[in-house]
Amino acid sequence: MSISEFAAKDFQAAVVRQKGGPFVIETASITPPRHDEVLVRVVATGMCHTDMVARDQIYPVPQPIVLGHEGAGIVEAVGENVTKVEKGDHVVLSFHSCGSCRPCQEGHPAYCENFNEYNFAGARPEDGSHALCGHDHKPLNDRFFGQSSFGAYAIANVRNVVKVRKDAPLELLGPLGCGIQTGAGTVLNALKVEPGSSFAAFGAGAVGLSAVMAAAATGATTIFAIDVVPSRLELALELGATHIVDSSKDDPVEAIRKVTGKGVDFAMDSTGIPAVIRNAVLALRPMGSAAVVGASKPGALLDLDANDLMQSVKSIRGVVEGDSVPDIFIPKLIDLYLAGRFPFDKLVKFYPLDQINEAAADSEKGGTLKPIIRIAAA
DSSP: OOHHHHHTOEEEEEEEOSTTOOEEEEEEEEOOOOTTEEEEEEEEEEOOHHHHHHHTTSSOOOSSEEOOOOEEEEEEEEOTTOOSOOTTOEEEEOOOOOSOSHHHHTTOGGGOTTHHHHHTSSSOTTTOOOSEEOTTSSEEBOOGGGTOOSBSEEEEEGGGEEEOOTTSOGGGOGGGGTHHHHHHHIIIIISOOOTTOEEEEEOOSHHHHHHHHHHHHHTOSEEEEEESOHHHHHHHHHHTOSEEEETTTSOHHHHHHHHHSSOEEEEEEOSOOHHHHHHHHHTEEEEEEEEEOSOOOTTOOOOOOHHHHHHTTOEEEEOSGGGOOHHHHHHHHHHHHHTTSOOGGGGEEEEEGGGHHHHHHHHHHTSOSEEEEEOSOO
């Protein structure tokens, strides 16, 4: 298929036209890729909590919009300046970044100073244009995380396209672009959890359990998972946790100290709940480090014991996207998965595109850890 032929074709996409949804399957069309862009036929896209907070305008995005930011698919065409991938390559789509600010230049694109503009603005940051057009022939807001992959096709920038090995199951790989990358990357890249160390994941959703798997893969020997959903805690034990705490029944800080004495070396919060973040810091041993990766409600304030933080020389930091360089980190996660050391397939449940609202509801109720929307055959 040539670019010109494709530009005249229609495809199905899930569109959100009002605050709170629903996702509506509509006919859309797409423009050819520009000089630095890649046209991808989407095979499957993971659904992440961020899709819902954008749908509900907790993170404001312009509507109507096509969301989806954990896409995986096959390259259909590339812009004239693209050499990184070619037609037929298998790719995972991750977050976008500018490439020119100080964090990007220093190797931390997840901390891009222009992150919101490149991932939440609903248009190309360079000129405000769109790649998608709706059934009413009006532009659709897109470029969500540089991709908007809740549809059969997506236009991504060369910076947020990651080439992956073809012997990996492509329909499974999309969540590596955000949620799973966030949990695993926080452990491996940001906190740098060490062999023989102790780690606690506060929250055992897809991000928290990805952190548990990464901690086990890196050789941590005491791994806690804290949650209020028994099925998640049972799965955590299967994925590498050595201890679980139902925080609706037991004080997690006391439970952790009962096992470790002074507390854990490392902790991560994926809930975004200030009281839980506080517990993650309290559960640290002296000189321990905690990472906050969960999205809190706007204006949420964190109440910490200042003397505990100072006198125990504890560290707390925010982490976005696992502090990952996706082109390097995502292939590493795939290698770990294929080696049997990172079984993230145990987190997922597949849904067809026309059941995307059911997938969102199941995720919000906690019944499905990581929905993946199947869009086309690989």
